[in-house]
Every structure is written in C-alpha cells, then in structure tokens.
Amino acid sequence: MPPLSSSPSSLTSKLRRLDLDGAVVGVRFLGASAAFALGEGEVVLVGEGETRLAAHKGAVLSVAGDDRRLLTGGDDGRVVATLADGTMQALFEQKGRWIDQVAAGPDGAVAFSAGKTAHFQPGKGERKSHDFPSTVGGLAFAPKGTRLAVAHYGGVSLWFPNAQAKPEFLEWKGSHRGVMWSPDTRFVVTTMQEAALHGWRLADGGHMRMSGYPSRVTSMAFTAGGKFLATSGSSEAILWPFASKEGPMGKQPTMLAPRDVRVSAVAAHPRDEVIACGYEDGLVLMVRISDGAEILLRSPDAAPVTALAWRGDGGALAIGTESGAAGLVVF
Numbered sequence: 001m002p003p004l005s006s007s008p009s010s011l012t013s014k015l016r017r018l019d020l021d022g023a024v025v026g027v028r029f030l031g032a033s034a035a036f037a038l039g040e041g042e043v044v045l046v047g048e049g050e051t052r053l054a055a056h057k058g059a060v061l062s063v064a065g066d067d068r069r070l071l072t073g074g075d076d077g078r079v080v081a082t083l084a085d086g087t088m089q090a091l092f093e094q095k096g097r098w099i100d101q102v103a104a105g106p107d108g109a110v111a112f113s114a115g116k117t118a119h120f121q122p123g124k125g126e127r128k129s130h131d132f133p134s135t136v137g138g139l140a141f142a143p144k145g146t147r148l149a150v151a152h153y154g155g156v157s158l159w160f161p162n163a164q165a166k167p168e169f170l171e172w173k174g175s176h177r178g179v180m181w182s183p184d185t186r187f188v189v190t191t192m193q194e195a196a197l198h199g200w201r202l203a204d205g206g207h208m209r210m211s212g213y214p215s216r217v218t219s220m221a222f223t224a225g226g227k228f229l230a231t232s233g234s235s236e237a238i239l240w241p242f243a244s245k246e247g248p249m250g251k252q253p254t255m256l257a258p259r260d261v262r263v264s265a266v267a268a269h270p271r272d273e274v275i276a277c278g279y280e281d282g283l284v285l286m287v288r289i290s291d292g293a294e295i296l297l298r299s300p301d302a303a304p305v306t307a308l309a310w311r312g313d314g315g316a317l318a319i320g321t322e323s324g325a326a327g328l329v330v331f
Helices: none
Strands: 015-019 024-030 033-038 042-046 050-054 060-065 069-074 078-083 088-093 101-104 110-114 117-121 128-131 138-141 148-159 168-181 187-192 197-201 206-210 220-222 228-231 237-241 254-256 263-268 274-279 284-288 294-298 305-310 316-321 325-330
Touching (some): 033 069, 069 110, 088 117, 110 138, 117 148, 138 168, 148 187, 168 197, 187 206, 220 263, 237 274, 263 305, 274 305, 284 316
Parallel strands (some): 024 305, 060 101
Antiparallel strands (some): 024 033, 033 042, 042 050, 110 117, 117 128, 138 148, 148 168, 168 187, 220 228, 237 254, 263 274, 305 316, 316 325
16 A cells, blocks of 8 residues: 555546446455445446346345455345355345345354344354344444344344353443444444444443434444544544543544545555545545545545445455445555
C-alpha cells in the first residue's frame, strides 16, 4: 500500500470500474478474487475476468463470509456458499422461510437465522438450533471457538451451541440489529434501530452506550488489533477507542474525513491502522487514523456506497454501490 501524505492526493487512476447491473448488498475477497453479492440474487466473481452466478431465486437478505467463501441468505429460504472457483453449495433450504442473517465460523461452521430461530451448522456434525425472544437482528461468531452473539429485541444472547447451558443474556432495551465481537473478545457491540450503538464489557457486564449519531449506524468495523471501532452514521467516520479495559466510556471518539455527506460504509485495513470510508454520494477515501491523512480512491457519482472489503493482505479494496457501479482498487 502506498504511503499516505498529510495533503490530499488521489489514486483514482488505479480504480478498475465495474458495472454489475444490480445493487451491491455485500462483498468479500475470496483469495485474489472479489465476490459481490447483488440484491436480486446473483453473485459476481471478479478476478482477471468476471463470472456471474445465480445464487438465489429472489432477494439476498444477508451476506457474510471469510477468505474462502461468501455466504448469502435469501428470501427463497436458502443459505448458499460461493467459493473462489465459482463452486456453489446450498447449505440449507426451507421453502417459505426468509434467511435473515448469516455468519461464517471456524472450521467451516456456519450460523444462520430465520425469524427468531438461530441455527448452528458445524463443518462436520449435527445442526443445533435455538429459539430466541424475538426475530434475530444479527449473528456473529466469537473470534475463536464456536460461541455466537445473537442480537434481538432487548439485548444480545451469547450462545454456546455445543453446550447444554442456557445462553447468557446481555440486556438493554430496544431493537438490536448488527452485532460484533472485539478481536480480543472482551467486548460485544450492537447497532440499534435508533441512531446509537450499545456495548457490553464481558468481564463485568458493564454497559457502553455510544450515541450522538444523526442517523442509524449500518456499518462498523474494528481496526487492526482492535484499538478502534470505526462506524458510519455521521458526516465523518466515528472511531470509538477500545484499547483500554474500560472501552470507550468516558472518552471522546476520533472523527475523521469530515464532509457534508454522510458516511455509508466503513472497512478496516487488515494490518495497518487505516480505514476505507464510503459516502452516500459514492465517494471513497482511504484514511490513516494517526493523523487523518486522506487519499481519494473513488470520485462521487451520486450512488451511495453500500459495501467495502479489503483483500486479506491489504493490497486491494473492493467497492460496491447501490447502483451497481462497483470497483476494485489494487495498490
């Protein structure tokens, strides 16, 4: 990755433009190839060429994955895994159900939800299921092991599918949607239906309320090492500090890349303290956290950025938008 200077500069010449002919709802790198999930059910693999695959007969409702597979859940009741070579496998199918959430776990494990029921499917072995108090709003595997954070109305449940014990309940009133573990597993954070985040310190159950956003947070990512949590939802990237054992409580967030347009997507570089910020007008910046230095990666085109993903080595960034005007930047 090129060095970031303290004065604005541009790498838009390195942007490979893609017209995917459909709204991008998620993207992941599968090795060297980018896998774009489109809202109407297709997956487009982009490497040296482009391969378009029919994953769902209907809308894609949820997207997750790791560096080996893209997971999609659809309103056709299917959970589909797409691999870098274009191989597709239906991991689950139940007509009449919507797959609201999917998550990728270790050793080939997958979690998904339909309504208020969450399912855990290990790479080998029997599927486990559990009913939660309300519709599942978010699913996330802990960084190590098979513990799952399940967001729903009223809080988050921490579920060990392989244990007989009842899930541990972390309470906070309101509708909880996306959920994420900190890389060191000391914190769990949710996005909420309201314009706020909520978090818990697992050591003592302490609450962490992160508010003040002008709009709902739809994208969040922990930076390399877990020092900051970068979020959308404002006219600048909001980064909450998580380096101390107390988390962000009593501390001011760092605010980067301010504009008169709101941030719609964020992605953290896998190795360096650098983030990518996408905005509601289609502009994408790469920003260094230490001094706020910016590099322009994509100029605005009026279509909101809906998805960002770094390649595993940090040497490329995939960009998806609501209009289907996507791109790849290779550094």
